[in-house]
Amino acid sequence: MIPVIDPSTGAEIDSLARGGAVEIDAAVRAARRAFDESPWGRMPAVERGRILARLGRAIEADFETLWRLEAADAGKPVKQAKADITACARYFEFYGGACDKHHGTTIPYLDGYTVLTVKEPYGVTGHVIPWNYPAQIFGRTIGGALAAGNACVLKPAEDACLTPLRIAQLALEAGLPPGVLNIVTGLGAEAGAALASHPGIDHISFTGSPATGAAIQAAAAAFNRPVTMELGGKSPQLVFDDADAEAALPFVTAAIVQNAGQTCSAGSRLLLQDGIADDFLDALAGRFRALETGPWDRDPDCGPLISARQRDRVRGHLDRARADGLPVLAEGKLSPNAPSGGFYQVPTLVGDVPSNHPLAQEEVFGPVMAVLRFHDEEEAIRLANGTEFGLVAGVWTRDGARQMRCARRIRAGQVFVNNYGAGGGVELPFGGMKRSGFGREKAMEGLDHFSVTKTIAVRHG
Numbered sequence: 001m002i003p004v005i006d007p008s009t010g011a012e013i014d015s016l017a018r019g020g021a022v023e024i025d026a027a028v029r030a031a032r033r034a035f036d037e038s039p040w041g042r043m044p045a046v047e048r049g050r051i052l053a054r055l056g057r058a059i060e061a062d063f064e065t066l067w068r069l070e071a072a073d074a075g076k077p078v079k080q081a082k083a084d085i086t087a088c089a090r091y092f093e094f095y096g097g098a099c100d101k102h103h104g105t106t107i108p109y110l111d112g113y114t115v116l117t118v119k120e121p122y123g124v125t126g127h128v129i130p131w132n133y134p135a136q137i138f139g140r141t142i143g144g145a146l147a148a149g150n151a152c153v154l155k156p157a158e159d160a161c162l163t164p165l166r167i168a169q170l171a172l173e174a175g176l177p178p179g180v181l182n183i184v185t186g187l188g189a190e191a192g193a194a195l196a197s198h199p200g201i202d203h204i205s206f207t208g209s210p211a212t213g214a215a216i217q218a219a220a221a222a223f224n225r226p227v228t229m230e231l232g233g234k235s236p237q238l239v240f241d242d243a244d245a246e247a248a249l250p251f252v253t254a255a256i257v258q259n260a261g262q263t264c265s266a267g268s269r270l271l272l273q274d275g276i277a278d279d280f281l282d283a284l285a286g287r288f289r290a291l292e293t294g295p296w297d298r299d300p301d302c303g304p305l306i307s308a309r310q311r312d313r314v315r316g317h318l319d320r321a322r323a324d325g326l327p328v329l330a331e332g333k334l335s336p337n338a339p340s341g342g343f344y345q346v347p348t349l350v351g352d353v354p355s356n357h358p359l360a361q362e363e364v365f366g367p368v369m370a371v372l373r374f375h376d377e378e379e380a381i382r383l384a385n386g387t388e389f390g391l392v393a394g395v396w397t398r399d400g401a402r403q404m405r406c407a408r409r410i411r412a413g414q415v416f417v418n419n420y421g422a423g424g425g426v427e428l429p430f431g432g433m434k435r436s437g438f439g440r441e442k443a444m445e446g447l448d449h450f451s452v453t454k455t456i457a458v459r460h461g
Contacts (some may be wrong), residue, residue, distance in 0.1 A: 116458075148451040238271045266365075289333070
């Protein structure tokens with residue numbers, strides 16, 4: 001068994017089965033039977049959509065149970081946990097309505113021919129999701145795969161499994177045929193590796209670290225299997241001298257504090273133009289000092305990190321920065337009622353960080369913001385593109401031409417101008433460039449990545 005730990009207290013609150021290769025094989029076989037033999041593989045798209053829409057409504061009806069599970073399991077403050085369950089329901093609402101609107105085209109061709117394309121599911125899709133947003137990423141990846149007509153096998157992160165398991169129960173109650181959705185809990189090196197290397201998987205979707213993503217790609221390559229990879233980021237926010245600082249400040253703060261910075265699209269690099277830098281930093285430091293970190297049930301600004309291992313990893317980054325002489329400009333405060341066994345790290349603002357320093361290059365995955373300064377637009381673009389990652393970016397300027405120049409030149413999968421969505425929005429295609437991965441989930445484009453295009457050419461004279 002695997003213990004379930006509440007990050008706010010460090011106490012064990014439940015336990016999970018430690019599945020491995022045997023359980024993964026049984027799940028893949030169940031998914032294959034469901035796809036090949038049950039009504040799911042032949043179900044009209046409109047009927048699939050109705051089931052997914054019912055699941056979305058069931059998630060909304062079970063809202064209280066689900067957000068409490070999400071909060072206790074992942075250490076999320078109440079408002080964050082509630083927002084995540086709302087987003088999960090929205091995925092199934094969206095994909096329920098999208099099922100019968102995902103279609104092919106007809107192609108003008110030679111005289112006497114009619115050529116058309118159709119969208120078909122891969123068959124059995126494998127999904128490995130992380131612990132930072134178990135409910136949201138469940139909806140993002142499973143919603144798109146089911147809408148396209150696949151049967152799924154999911155391996156959630158061992159640190160946060162409770163909401164995916166509960167939502168799977170709701171899926172059966174909503175009418176999803178048995179075997180269409182299978183969840184195997186277990187360790188990544190055991191169950192996750194077995195899923196990635198299983199010959200019965202037709203496509204695999206992974207969200208997590210670049211190192212694990214590379215291992216999954218290597219396993220998939222043995223079967224020439226397609227993969228979708230979202231592998232994290234080191235996302236910049238560029239604040240120019242002409243920016244509306246009052247509008248930018250709450251977004252900049254939230255983008256690193258949300259989910260205790262454990263967000264692939266966290267705005268972890270703040271790039272400030274010289275003319276605005278000092279005043280902006282003074283105001284931002286004041287906001288950081290007012291942030292409170294504490295247990296999820298107190299609904300603090302910042303909750304705990306997921307585990308002691310993750311807390312120690314984040315602290316290691318900060319210890320190295322201090323040893324290198326980088327100044328800590330501001331820190332949040334720890335709630336006086338925070339349990340001593342919790343995995344807490346207060347939000348920390350560090351500057352001025354050299355562009356080649358690990359704090360400006362590596363994904364910390366905690367509430368730590370690195371501040372860099374720039375002189376002009378060319379330097380800002382160079383710094384924004386100056387890491388191995390390319391997931392999300394924010395641009396703050398009133399200059400319309402500069403907005404578009406930066407948005408086009410920054411190498412990132414999403415660029416927000418005078419806002420920062422942190423990957424939000426079910427309707428917005430999401431994925432990265434460079435080491436942040438490839439392929440897209442969310443939106444209608446997510447359906448394309450969970451289906452194959454078949455061309456049919458009919459010669460009729």
